[in-house]
Amino acid sequence: MQLFKYNLPKIKHSWILIILSALTAMTVAACNPSNFKSSAAQIPQVVSSILSDPKTFNYALSQEFPNIFGLTYEGLVDQNPITGKVEPRLAESWQISEDKLKFTFTLRDGLKWSDGQSLTADDVVFTYNDVYFNEAIPTDVRDAFRIGVSRKLPTIRKIDERRIEFTLPEPFRPFLLNTGTPILPAHALQKYVQEKDSEGKPIFLAKWGVDSPAEEIIVNGPYKLERYDTSQRVVFRRNPYYWRKDNQGNSQPYIERLVWQIVENTDTSLLQFRSGGLDTIGISPDYFSLLKVQEKQGNFKIYGNEPSTGTSFILFNLNKGKRNGKPLVDPIKSRWFNTVEFRQAVAYAIDRQTMINNTFRGLGKPQNSPVTVQSPYYLSPEEGLKTYNFDIEKAKQLLIKAGFKYNQQGQLLDAEDNRVRFTLLTNSGNKIREAMGAQIKQDLAKIGMQVDFTPIAWNTYTDKLSNTLDWEASLLGLTGGLEPNDGANVWSPEGGLHMFNQKPQPGQKPIEGWEVSPWETEIAKLYIQATQEFDEAKVKQIYGKTQQITQENLPFIYLVNPLAMTAVRNRFEGINYSALNGAFWNIYEIKITK
Numbered sequence: 001m002q003l004f005k006y007n008l009p010k011i012k013h014s015w016i017l018i019i020l021s022a023l024t025a026m027t028v029a030a031c032n033p034s035n036f037k038s039s040a041a042q043i044p045q046v047v048s049s050i051l052s053d054p055k056t057f058n059y060a061l062s063q064e065f066p067n068i069f070g071l072t073y074e075g076l077v078d079q080n081p082i083t084g085k086v087e088p089r090l091a092e093s094w095q096i097s098e099d100k101l102k103f104t105f106t107l108r109d110g111l112k113w114s115d116g117q118s119l120t121a122d123d124v125v126f127t128y129n130d131v132y133f134n135e136a137i138p139t140d141v142r143d144a145f146r147i148g149v150s151r152k153l154p155t156i157r158k159i160d161e162r163r164i165e166f167t168l169p170e171p172f173r174p175f176l177l178n179t180g181t182p183i184l185p186a187h188a189l190q191k192y193v194q195e196k197d198s199e200g201k202p203i204f205l206a207k208w209g210v211d212s213p214a215e216e217i218i219v220n221g222p223y224k225l226e227r228y229d230t231s232q233r234v235v236f237r238r239n240p241y242y243w244r245k246d247n248q249g250n251s252q253p254y255i256e257r258l259v260w261q262i263v264e265n266t267d268t269s270l271l272q273f274r275s276g277g278l279d280t281i282g283i284s285p286d287y288f289s290l291l292k293v294q295e296k297q298g299n300f301k302i303y304g305n306e307p308s309t310g311t312s313f314i315l316f317n318l319n320k321g322k323r324n325g326k327p328l329v330d331p332i333k334s335r336w337f338n339t340v341e342f343r344q345a346v347a348y349a350i351d352r353q354t355m356i357n358n359t360f361r362g363l364g365k366p367q368n369s370p371v372t373v374q375s376p377y378y379l380s381p382e383e384g385l386k387t388y389n390f391d392i393e394k395a396k397q398l399l400i401k402a403g404f405k406y407n408q409q410g411q412l413l414d415a416e417d418n419r420v421r422f423t424l425l426t427n428s429g430n431k432i433r434e435a436m437g438a439q440i441k442q443d444l445a446k447i448g449m450q451v452d453f454t455p456i457a458w459n460t461y462t463d464k465l466s467n468t469l470d471w472e473a474s475l476l477g478l479t480g481g482l483e484p485n486d487g488a489n490v491w492s493p494e495g496g497l498h499m500f501n502q503k504p505q506p507g508q509k510p511i512e513g514w515e516v517s518p519w520e521t522e523i524a525k526l527y528i529q530a531t532q533e534f535d536e537a538k539v540k541q542i543y544g545k546t547q548q549i550t551q552e553n554l555p556f557i558y559l560v561n562p563l564a565m566t567a568v569r570n571r572f573e574g575i576n577y578s579a580l581n582g583a584f585w586n587i588y589e590i591k592i593t594k
Contacts, residue, residue, distance in 0.1 A: 043256050044254070045258060049261045050261075051429075052458065060131050060141060060184070061139065068236070071236055072224060077094070079180065090108060090111060090183055090220065092107065092108045092109075093106050100172075102166070105165075107120070107124070107163070113187075115241075127186075128154075132181065137202060141181055143495055146488075150169065155167045173534055210228060222252065224238075225237075235259050266430070269281055279568065282566050284562075303565065307373050308564035310479045311477050314350075314556075317329050345395040345447060346444065346449075346557060347388035347554055349392060349395040349444055360562055368388075370547065370550055372580075375482045377543040379540075385551060392447060406448055421449070422449075423452040423472050424451050425464065425472075426453075428457060434455055478490070481580065484530070501516065519553045523549055564579040
């Protein structure tokens with residue numbers, strides 16, 4: 001459970017951060033946070049918890065959550081999660097040409113890196129040209145900047161020390177929002193991009209890992225990394241060179257230090273919060289009733305009561321390809337999984353309302369779309385989005401229509417008399433996910449399917465999903481944002497998170513016979529069309545069509561959207577809660593009052 005959800009850059013990163021905080025691997029905490037807290041009692045700080053260690057301090061190579069980058073880096077702009085408006089960050093202003101092909105940004109005067117070096121247009125050009133647009137660097141950031149059918153990238157040039165001009169090959173509606181991508185320090189990293197290792201790869205790929213000394217990580221955000229103790233904590237210190245000041249000219253942020261304790265599981269986080277060791281905690285459904293009655297006694301407040309912006313779903317491996325002549329998926333099972341009636345039957349057979357009532361204690365909503373309900377582009381069921389309400393008989397009818405049958409024991413068989421049995425994976429250690437998986441196993445047994453539900457270690461799980469592709473079905477989720485194009489790398493067949501039919505990524509073994517279905521191609525085309533359209537009503541219409549296609553073909557079978565809630569001690573002033581980014585998204589203006 002991630003207790004802080006900071007204002008992360010709005011360029012797909014809500015999707016790049018693969019598999020939500022709720023799915024993050026568990027790591028054992030080495031000590032109680034109150035011990036560390038008391039040793040630094042004189043320093044104004046916030047103590048929260050995360051479930052696992054960061055995987056890298058190199059932003060370009062990051063794909064997972066939790067990560068440090070929402071605190072340590074900023075881009076040219078950002079999106080206010082309350083108003084949805086694009087606001088200046090490192091850039092104080094920008095101009096867009098009438099043909100929408102040129103974007104000229106002017107940086108704030110006097111910007112500095114955390115080591116005191118000047119931040120200039122050279123850093124912006126380096127970040128995009130040398131890192132994000134460099135094909136030798138395997139970063140998912142690049143996918144969000146590929147424009148149109150040609151998938152061309154913008155060009156960027158320096159005008160002077162404070163001005164940069166981007167030129168687009170064609171109009172691209174999400175471009176301004178995409179420039180929220182963090183800017184990286186040329187003076188610290190450029191030499192590593194240029195130097196190559198013995199295999200001809202940039203040394204950059206091995207730099208700023210989690211074993212790097214904290215003082216080597218040069219940043220431009222409100223906080224810098226102070227220390228990282230593996231499996232214990234991540235500590236951040238206020239960046240004295242951060243640009244932001246309040247109306248009285250005082251430097252922000254006000255809070256000197258942030259501490260993320262790495263705890264072994266959500267129960268441990270709860271105990272530490274209740275004992276005063278943590279200042280804030282994300283509330284899972286099984287904790288809400290307990291904490292709600294303790295608000296006054298515990299001197300905290302629970303914020304939020306609307307659906308979270310992430311997704312949870314199960315998916316089947318639809319990849320028909322082979323590696324070294326061996327099918328990635330058993331051909332018998334692959335035929336089941338690639339039959340749309342099979343996937344629709346599974347959707348009808350899962351009792352999501354019971355899942356909400358039992359696992360989520362009533363604190364959730366049925367989920368039907370990859371687009372968050374807060375987005376202006378969300379298509380509701382009332383507007384024509386297909387839903388799969390629990391219906392065992394309809395599920396069985398679909399299976400029989402597709403050529404499946406039942407034996408005398410009620411077991412489901414395919415046309416060749418093969419028993420329908422498959423393995424459903426998730427990561428081990430999260431009670432909510434494990435309860436969801438256990439119910440799915442029971443629900444699908446009612447339509448004759450045998451599901452071997454198998455929670456496994458996080459590292460093994462992610463390796464199967466993104467590298468070996470050795471899996472049959474999975475239970476997981478993705479974070480979300482207001483702009484659907486943030487998920488372009490999920491819906492593009494070439495994308496790094498097109499996980500239901502994953503193409504090998506750079507450096508991975510090739511796949512023979514990889515196929516893309518017509519509906520996959522259609523979704524990808526519509527996503528491109530939506531970026532080319534500037535009439536908001538038409539954009540909503542285009543994204544509405546993508547949601548209808550996903551619900552008809554079910555590459556993801558969506559489950560439940562839990563309510564987003566966070567408990568925060570009453571000693572903080574300036575909390576402005578957002579379901580999108582949590583309680584501390586505006587960390588720079590939050591104060592400790594007592």
